[in-house]
Amino acid sequence: MSYLVEYLIEKLGDQVFSALVEETKFALDFRSELDSMKTQIEIMKAFLSDTENLKSKTETLKTTLVKIRDLFYEADNIITDCLLRDKYRQDGFCAKYSPQELVFKIETGQKLKDINSRLKKTEEILRAYLTPQYPSIQGDVTYQVSGFTSQEFDPSEIIGLKNDIEEIKGWISSNDEVLHRVGIVGMGGLGKTTIAQKIFNEVSIQFEKKIWVSVSQNFNEESIMRSMLEQFGQDSSGSDKGQMLSKIHRVLKDQTCLIVMDDVWSMNLDWWKKLFSAPPKSTDRRSCIIITTRNEEMAASMGVQNSKIHRPKVLNENESWSLFRLFAFSASKGDCPNSEFEKVGRDIVSKCGGLPLAIKTIAALLASKIHSVGEWKKINENFHELTRENYSSITSVTASLQLSYDQLPSHLKLCLLCFSIYPEDFDVRADQLVRWWVGEGLVHDKNTKTATELGFEYLSELVSRCLVDVVQRRGYDGTVYSCKMHDLVRDMTIKVAEDEAFCSFDGKGKQRFTVDSRWLGFSSDMDPKLWKKNSKLRALLLVSSNQVPLNKNLEFLKSLRALDFSYNKLDTVEVEKLWGWISSLKRLGYLNLSGVAGLKEVPSSIQKLRNLQLLVLTECNNLIRVHQSITNLKRLVVLDLGSCRHQFLPRGLERLSNLRELSGFRLASQANTQSCKLLELEKLVQLRVLRINVNSESEISENEYEVLSHLKNLLVFSIDAEDCKDKKIFEMLDRLSPSPRLQELYLRRYRHEVMPEWFNPEQLSTLQYLCIENGDLANIKMNPEFEVGSYSAWNIEGLCLKFLPNLKEDWKNLELNMPQLRYVEVSRCFNLKNFPCSVDKPAVWRKNKY
Structure with missing residues (x-):
């Protein structure tokens, strides 16, 4: 809160x-x-x-x-x-x-x-x-630490983890480091500690000293150092922190050590650096620190390189069943009594999502009911409800995951709970999620970063804390495109969301709509008549592609901040009704009608939504007109009409002074007096993202060529030439002057053999990413006139080349001209020479493991 x-x-x-x-x-x-x-x-x-x-x-x-x-x-x-x-x-x-x-x-x-x-x-x-x-x-809460003994380790628990263990043992035995730092990162219950325990027991010959520190959630350096000294066989009584640090340094200098820091949540990094600042007396003596944590950023901040971070995966179907059998049928040494138990058992195992902790705890509970398949069926039918209620040891799974939630900073807790409205195993679009957060006010501008930029950072942080799984991300910088949540993590978020009264769910984990619901993930099997009973709802998102039967119920949703009906199968009549109802939602901050086929125009009633900050209408293939009243929406920060058929945007966009992202801006003819001209954009000084469309009717006047250079905050610029082959269009584009801070450039359907004349490392000195798709380019050389005078290397780090059949570049020349390249994506560029990967199919090249 x-x-x-x-x-x-x-x-x-x-x-x-x-x-x-x-x-x-x-x-x-x-x-x-x-x-x-x-x-x-x-x-x-x-x-x-x-x-x-x-x-x-x-x-x-x-x-x-x-x-x-x-x-x-x-x-x-x-x-x-x-x-x-x-x-x-x-x-x-x-x-x-x-x-x-x-x-x-x-x-x-x-x-x-x-x-x-x-x-x-x-x-x-x-x-x-x-x-x-x-x-x-x-009162102060002290750090609880304890030594680990090998007797606590159960060999039966390493099912599915053998490859993980061998990989880490390989890192430890290599000679490339004097002090190895290894991270084991994953969500609660994934087997991080089990892997570390196995390694701890199996590498005794390599190290003279081995210590295990189990770390609780509240950091205390003194307790950790006392525990370390005790396990080193050193006396810590009467010593202050400085004296203990010196004693630890002497041991680390003289002996090879394996140190496991298990379950790290936070760390005083200054103290941590001092702790391991003493080098060994001999470079032939190699020690190792293994850190297990749920937060990838924590491992990195403690000095673990990305290449030495191990991320355990969930168990597959066979591994899950093998682990389940060992615990559920422990009396018979893992032998299943009959096919009926196996059928129910496998169904239960599938609901554990490959999470070892969940499999072991549910199996241990069922072991006491081995004589009643009926009891097994009952637990199977109510599995997700039991994981959220106080039912025996099953709650240990949710409790383990709840710890991760409790440790989140307040600004991330509510962002995580938003996932509860999506159905089980649902692929969540990252842009939809982040725009919901911004529209409802869960994320705000901070310092130099926009709310949208911060939203994607928050999502990445949830991923790094192993609470959200990535389905698809951009290879160049790791930006998340889509994500999902493990079923049991979702169960935990459902429990918290219910306790916090954001939404309500039935025993199967399916959302129920009540008069007190704040968020609703609406599916086609829900009854929209219930909407009129709710005046508290703040977010209504469609989570089904089926058509939603609309009636005059939206007018009751007076508190609504986020409305996403994207890709709903609405016809034109339904859309006209929808606009009438939407216009009454005066507090609405985010509206998304992307992909709605029946949307033909944005009507004048849009001006009633004075609180609207994000309007997203991408891929509305039948949208041909946007009313001029849209220019009254002065709070707009995102206006996205990408991949729409509108002929132009209306005059007056210069009034949208808060706009940070503008997509689908079509350059029209100068004779069109109703259209917004490029010159107007000069006043949109906060623009970060600009995507423009040009065709054979587009025109740029003499006083507009310098407009982009005045947009000092523009970071992303995209040109979609819409397969136009008119030479005068490319001559006009050649005369543009790019933003001095431009970081990403996209050229799509660019039917010209050469790059724009302003494409050179002097004018685009800050460019980091270049994407060219579906064009007629023969090479990616810079302006020849620029090359004659002097030479400057590009700072481009990422390159994407797709569907460029005429491209006859030599990869060796590209590497020479772009020495900072670390990520290249290539598809359908059959004439690209000397590329280290095959060009017959989509390929990715990385300089270093990202």
């Missing part, structure tokens, strides 16, 4: 606060109520910080926290409505002193008074609940 508190405090900052007061200064008690709300939220922030430290919460506290969130959302609605009202008034849509305005202001003041009264009551409940517990909340 901390994210919401920060968000409201930010919205109530001095500038916005003054605007709100000015907007409603004639409302009774408004100023004092607004001051009171600001104070109450600040107080609540401190209390909420304390509740996050509690490992368990009573039902009273849970209920109170849900009520607090409801109040915060109500406050957010009021603030948003006031700001929108102010924008309407500034644009002349409502008079400042009209009777309607006075009514609005008085009602707003009354709503604030009611919220403040309820905030005060909940504060009293929290104060009464937390005050007696302050000593335990504020």
Whole structure:
């Protein structure tokens, strides 16, 4: 909930606060109520910080926290409505002193008074609940460490891990490092500790000293050093931290050591570097540190190279069954009694998703019910419900995964819970997910980074913490394109999302829509009539490609911030109805109707969505017209009409001063007086991404060629020439002047034999990635006139060449001209010479393992 508190405090900052007061200064008690709300939220922030430290919460506290969130959302609605009202008034849509305005202001003041009264009551409940517990909340929690003994290791647990173990043993036995640093990274229950235990037992000959430190979640250097010294056989009594550090250094200098740091969550990196700063006396003596962690970034920060990070995989079907048999049929040494037990058992194993911890815990539970196949069937039918409820040892799986959630910073917790609305094994589009986060306000601009950029960083962090699995990513920089969640991690998020009252689920893990739901992943088997009973919903996303039967229910969703009906099979009539309902959602921040075949135009009613920040209409093949009123949406940061058939965007886009991403901007004829011209974009100084389309009718006037050079923040630029072969078009494109900070360049359907004249390392000195797809290029040489004068090497690191049958480049020349290249993707470039991979099929070349 901390994210919401920060968000409201930010919205109530001095500038916005003054605007709100000015907007409603004639409302009774408004100023004092607004001051009171600001104070109450600040107080609540401190209390909420304390509740996050509690490992368990009573039902009273849970209920109170849900009520607090409801109040915060109500406050957010009021603030948003006031700001929108102010924008309407500034644009002349409502008079400042009209009777309607006075009514609005008085009602707003009354709503604030009611919220403040309820905030005060909940504060009293929290104060009464937390005050007696302050000593335990504020007290120091020490680091728990313990030595490991080989007796704790069960050889039967290494099923499916043999290759993992051999790979790491190979790293340890190599002579390329004096101090090997190895990371074993993966989600909870994947077998990281089991792998480390096996290695710990099998490499005794190589090391003179072996120590195992089991690390808990709260860091304490002194406890770790005492544990290390005890296992080294050294006396640590009476020593301070400096003395203990010196003793450890002496051991590491004189003896070869294997040190396992198991289950690392956080680390004081300055202390960690000092701990292993003493080199051995002889370079022939090699030691090793093995770090197991759920956070890949943690392993990297502790000095583990990417090539020495091992990521255990889930078990396959046969490995899972073998492990299950050992525990479920332990009395008969793994022999299954009959085919009926095997059938039910295999079905249960499939629901464990290859996670060793889940397989072992469910198998151990079933071992006590080996005489009743009926009991097995009952557990099979209620498997996912049991993993979320307090049912015997199965909860150890969820509890293990819950630890990862508890350790997340507050800004990531809610982002992770968003995955709960997607069905089991659903491939989630990363752009949809991130845009939802931005539209609802879960992610905001910070310093020099946009909310969208931060959103993708947050997603990558969830991946690095092994809570989200990548389905597809861009090879060049690892940007996630699509992802999914392990079933048991999803079960954990479902449990938390229900506790936090964001959504509700049945016993099968399928979402139920209730009057209190905040998020809904809507599928075709749900009844949209239920929508009218909900006034709290903030996100409605379609998770089924089937057509949704629409009726006048959207008008009840007044709190909606994110609406994604992309790729829904709606006809034109349904779309016209949809626009009528959408226009009433004045708080909407994100709207996605991508791929909706029935969408033919963006109507004038779009202007009612003054809070809209992201409008995404990609691949709407029948979209031919965008109404000029779209230029009234001054909060827009993303306008994406890529792969649409519209002839032009309307004049006035220069008014969208907050725009960061513009896709599908079509260069029209100068004679078209209704179209937006390239010159207007000069005022969009915050643009980070610009994707333009050109065809035989496109024109660029004399005063427009320098426009791109004035966009100082432009990082990504794309030209789609739409298979145009008109030479005058390419002559115009040659005269463009690129942004000085451009990092990525895309040329698509570029039917010209040579690159644009401005394509040289001097004008594109910051270019890092180049993508050319489906064109007639014969080479990728820079402007010949530039080559005559001087030579500068490119800084390009990534290169993508696809469907370029005329390309007759020599790979050796490309390497020479682009010495920084580390990633190259090639497809259907049959005349590319000397490429180290086959050009007959899609190929990827990497300089180093990425």
